[in-house]
Amino acid sequence: MTELVLFWIFAAAIVVSSALVIVSRDALHSAMSLVAAFFFLAGEYVLLWAHTIAVLQVLVYAGAIMVLFLFVIMLLSLTETALGGGRMSFGRAVGGAASAALLVLLVVAIARMQVPAVTLDAARQATFGTLAHVGEVLYTRWLLPFEAVSLLLLVAIVGAVVVAKARI
Amino acid sequence: MSAVPVQNFLYLAAVLFTLGMFGVMVRRNALVVFMCVELMLNAANLTFLAFARQRGDDTGHLSAFFVIAVAAAEAAVGLAIVIAVFRSRGTVNVEEIRTMKH
Numbered sequence: 001m002t003e004l005v006l007f008w009i010f011a012a013a014i015v016v017s018s019a020l021v022i023v024s025r026d027a028l029h030s031a032m033s034l035v036a037a038f039f040f041l042a043g044e045y046v047l048l049w050a051h052t053i054a055v056l057q058v059l060v061y062a063g064a065i066m067v068l069f070l071f072v073i074m075l076l077s078l079t080e081t082a083l084g085g086g087r088m089s090f091g092r093a094v095g096g097a098a099s100a101a102l103l104v105l106l107v108v109a110i111a112r113m114q115v116p117a118v119t120l121d122a123a124r125q126a127t128f129g130t131l132a133h134v135g136e137v138l139y140t141r142w143l144l145p146f147e148a149v150s151l152l153l154l155v156a157i158v159g160a161v162v163v164a165k166a167r168i
Numbered sequence: 169m170s171a172v173p174v175q176n177f178l179y180l181a182a183v184l185f186t187l188g189m190f191g192v193m194v195r196r197n198a199l200v201v202f203m204c205v206e207l208m209l210n211a212a213n214l215t216f217l218a219f220a221r222q223r224g225d226d227t228g229h230l231s232a233f234f235v236i237a238v239a240a241a242e243a244a245v246g247l248a249i250v251i252a253v254f255r256s257r258g259t260v261n262v263e264e265i266r267t268m269k270h
Contacts, residue, residue: 003171011180018184018207022191027199034203041210044180047172048221053213053232060236065206065243072247073199076254095193099186106182115174120224129226134233142230149237156241164248 003047010047013040027073031066038062049129177218185211198250198260202243209239 017040020033038061045054120128127133138146184207191204213232220228254260 001171007172007176011176014180015183015187018187021200021203021207022187022195027197030200030203034206037207038210041214044177044214045217048177048217050217050220050226050229050232053217053229053236056233056236060240061206061210065240068243068247069199069203072250075251076199076260092194096190099190099193102189103182103186106186107179110175110178110182113175113178115222118222118224124224128224129220129229134226134229137227138230138233145230145234149234152241153237156244160244160248163245164251 006043007047010040010043013037014044028070031069031073034069035062035066038066051129052131052134053129055131174218174222177214177221181211181214181218184208184214196261196263198253198262198265199247201262202246202250206239206243209235 014037017033017037021030021037024030024033038057042054042057042062045051045057188204188207188211191207192201195201195204213235216228216232216235220226250260253265257265259265
């Protein structure tokens, strides 16, 4: 019961803050709303027993990635007036209608879905989503993808420096 | 098994994904478009975790982990491109950046 109440509190907060990301005229306000949305999403992850991912969400998303966004926004010091008014174009109207249609489609698909209940034994339940268990699987069965991600991040660092630097 | 039905999480993820898609379609500030892409990635993560919980198999958590790592790489390179475009064009309006549209 408590979990359900928490779910609805977090869900309402997520929807409101992500709507604010879209409607805010100032990019800085959008970024701060996005940080709030990421924090509430971490709460939902805890409700799903994904403790490891909840911690990573706060550390990497709400921490590192959003700091990068805020840094770039402040570096460019953008104002909405520099981006022109809220002119309505055909392409944007089609895009908005397409996302509304996708929402209806997804809701219908989820409503028709059959979800069989899977029960966990007590031993499995004790390790589900913990840092120890996720880490163990990550460093044994998923070691190669993990190393590939480290290479990807290295390439991204070098690429970011090369692209953003004015003269090399 | 869980007090919250898995469908609730899936509905929330669907709403979050379409909100992100709406932002990508409607906003013209490249930085806000990026933020909306992050929202869509998070909706996908929420779906991974919801199904991991429902199936009682936390391999889905690893998928979410890799999504977070790739999102970090994407943000670094994407924001570098935004800075480079702003330096050469003086704008981050996605409707004014159309040199490659021919």
